[in-house]
Amino acid sequence: MHFPITITALLSLLLSTTLASPLTTITTRDEDDDSNNNINIFPRNFADVYNDFSICRNKVNKHQFPHLAAPSDDGGCVRYYQGIDMTGVVTQANLFHKDGINSACDCISACLSRPTSRTNWVFKHTFAGANVDNNLRSCTLYSSPNLPTNVTLKYDLGASKGFDLLMPGNNPQAGGDAPLAFLDQANTKQDRFGVSGFVTRDTNGNQFC
Numbered sequence: 001m002h003f004p005i006t007i008t009a010l011l012s013l014l015l016s017t018t019l020a021s022p023l024t025t026i027t028t029r030d031e032d033d034d035s036n037n038n039i040n041i042f043p044r045n046f047a048d049v050y051n052d053f054s055i056c057r058n059k060v061n062k063h064q065f066p067h068l069a070a071p072s073d074d075g076g077c078v079r080y081y082q083g084i085d086m087t088g089v090v091t092q093a094n095l096f097h098k099d100g101i102n103s104a105c106d107c108i109s110a111c112l113s114r115p116t117s118r119t120n121w122v123f124k125h126t127f128a129g130a131n132v133d134n135n136l137r138s139c140t141l142y143s144s145p146n147l148p149t150n151v152t153l154k155y156d157l158g159a160s161k162g163f164d165l166l167m168p169g170n171n172p173q174a175g176g177d178a179p180l181a182f183l184d185q186a187n188t189k190q191d192r193f194g195v196s197g198f199v200t201r202d203t204n205g206n207q208f209c
Contacts, residue, residue: 050076053078054076055105056076056077056105056108058076059105060076060109060112064109067206068206077209078209079199083180083190083192084180085122085146086198087121087144087146088147089173091117091141091144091164092141095140097133098134103123104195107121107139108199112199112207119143119144121141121196122194122196123195124137124182124195146175147174147175149176150175152173154173155171155173
């Protein structure tokens with residue numbers, strides 16, 4: 001079939017516009033993002049800021065976790081909360097001094113080593129007793145974070161999997177402000193060396209802490 005040249009040109013233009021417009025739109029839409037302070041909100045000297053703020057450098061590193069998203073092989077973690085417990089209740093794992101937990105760095109490493117089941121960690125006194133924790137801070141891992149005050153979740157255990165351990169008293173999980181870490185069982189003296197945080201792994205296999 002023969003089309004007049006004007007019709008052929010229009011069809012060609014329409015087809016090329018249809019195929020190219022998403023890329024063109026994205027290119028033109030985002031081409032100035034680097035210079036837009038409302039979009040590019042990240043520090044220019046990322047490595048310096050990361051290193052200044054990070055904990056556990058050299059103790060949680062890329063030799064242990066090759067895909068750790070840190071600017072240097074020394075690693076370190078920046079997603080932490082000093083003095084509070086931001087963890088939730090699901091998939092609880094308790095680790096103590098006898099399990100090799102001597103610091104928050106050991107706790108973070110334990111969490112990073114379980115990328116398919118744990119995303120939250122806390123290193124604090126749990127007052128389990130001298131025969132359990134040697135009266136030292138211990139590590140607890142979870143797969144869910146603390147919930148905000150107005151949110152309560154009831155978990156359908158029958159339709160869930162891989163969540164062990166979930167204590168019966170924590171289902172439903174009631175929300176609330178993140179509790180503090182304490183030095184005493186009466187919760188009168190806050191522990192500034194208690195610390196919690198979260199880790200995750202993206203679809204490219206990179207780990208963040």
